[in-house]
Amino acid sequence: MTAKQPVFELENVSYSYPTGTKALESVNMKIYKGERVAILGPNGGGKTTLLEILDGLIPASHGSVKARGMILNDATINSNEMYGFRRKVGFVFQDPDIELFSPTVYDDVAFGPLHLGIPEEEVNIHVERALNLLGIEEIKNKHPYNLSGGEKRKAAIAAVLSIDPEIILLDEPTADLDPSSRAELIEIINRLNHNGKAIITATHDVNAVPELADRVYVLNKKIIAEGTSQKIFSDFELLKENNLEVPEVFKLFEVLQCFGYNCEDLPLSIDEAIEHLTRAVEVNGGHIHLHIHKHTHEEIGKLRSKYEHH
Numbered sequence: 001m002t003a004k005q006p007v008f009e010l011e012n013v014s015y016s017y018p019t020g021t022k023a024l025e026s027v028n029m030k031i032y033k034g035e036r037v038a039i040l041g042p043n044g045g046g047k048t049t050l051l052e053i054l055d056g057l058i059p060a061s062h063g064s065v066k067a068r069g070m071i072l073n074d075a076t077i078n079s080n081e082m083y084g085f086r087r088k089v090g091f092v093f094q095d096p097d098i099e100l101f102s103p104t105v106y107d108d109v110a111f112g113p114l115h116l117g118i119p120e121e122e123v124n125i126h127v128e129r130a131l132n133l134l135g136i137e138e139i140k141n142k143h144p145y146n147l148s149g150g151e152k153r154k155a156a157i158a159a160v161l162s163i164d165p166e167i168i169l170l171d172e173p174t175a176d177l178d179p180s181s182r183a184e185l186i187e188i189i190n191r192l193n194h195n196g197k198a199i200i201t202a203t204h205d206v207n208a209v210p211e212l213a214d215r216v217y218v219l220n221k222k223i224i225a226e227g228t229s230q231k232i233f234s235d236f237e238l239l240k241e242n243n244l245e246v247p248e249v250f251k252l253f254e255v256l257q258c259f260g261y262n263c264e265d266l267p268l269s270i271d272e273a274i275e276h277l278t279r280a281v282e283v284n285g286g287h288i289h290l291h292i293h294k295h296t297h298e299e300i301g302k303l304r305s306k307y308e309h310h
């Protein structure tokens with residue numbers, strides 16, 4: 001078996017903005033080829049800053065950043081060495097307007113392939129493939145300025161996918177999307193991962209995390225915790241201290257627990273919930289027994305106050 005190949009290795013990375021704001025402190029992180037990783041953290045926790053460092057847009061103030069074997073620092077990120085890197089790493093910005101500046105969506109999606117040296121006769125194939133993947137062929141001739149928020153986000157994602165990167169950095173990709181577009185996007189991202197791409201998603205959308213990542217880093221300036229979604233979402237205190245919560249599906253099963261539903265690891269997504277319930281029904285001879293016992297109301301009360309916002 002071949003050893004896992006790291007695509008990003010960060011050691012003691014800190015970053016301070018020129019204004020003096022310290023956005024990252026001693027971040028250690030290793031991300032491997034083909035992985036699905038979420039960077040979960042509150043507003044201002046440093047997620048965007050971290051992705052900008054991974055993308056070589058800004059150099060770390062301290063510490064070492066290695067990306068696909070190349071050291072990213074002040075000197076290298078502005079050198080020709082970045083040329084190969086740019087074809088392999090795609091960054092979908094939190095603000096889609098940054099990526100959309102051409103007269104049409106088509107031109108914006110073609111921008112990457114054209115500027116990264118993909119032969120002109122092949123560019124159209126890349127653009128059409130990306131538009132098709134996002135289901136936005138019908139808006140390709142529109143001016144990006146005239147798109148809705150969700151359409152802009154899809155166009156910005158298509159503009160990154162058109163270069164067919166092997167690593168995709170996504171900054172709050174589910175923001176602005178309606179439920180059906182959100183579900184579609186999660187499916188697209190997972191399909192890309194299935195085809196071998198590493199997916200690194202920065203988000204505070206706790207409901208999306210279990211569906212988008214196998215491993216989670218909780219970031220609040222420092223790396224607060226690292227592990228599977230199951231591990232991270234089982235630590236309520238840690239989440240609360242960092243202005244985060246558990247997915248809604250998890251909460252629903254906590255309610256069921258108050259009514260006597262018996263299980264150890266609570267599900268975090270609809271798929272996990274289906275699996276869970278199926279197993280529970282099978283084990284219990286075709287039924288799930290819920291009941292109101294002596295402490296049910298008391299437990300529900302505790303649950304309510306646990307999730308109360310102050």
Ligand SMILES: Nc1ncnc2c1ncn2[C@@H]1O[C@H](COP(=O)(O)OP(=O)(O)OP(=O)(O)O)[C@@H](O)[C@H]1O
Pocket residue numbers: 017018019021022023041042043044045046047048049050094204
């Ligand atoms: N260009 C900048 N100049 C100065 N300070 C900045 C700049 N960009 C971000 N910051 C500060 O750095 C910290 C981290 O910001 P960052 O945008 O990385 O957080 P985030 O986790 O992406 O937040 P959000 O969830 O709101 O997108 C914040 O305190 C922010 O105010």
Ligand SMILES: [Mg+2]
Pocket residue numbers: 047048049094171
């Ligand atoms: Mg951000």
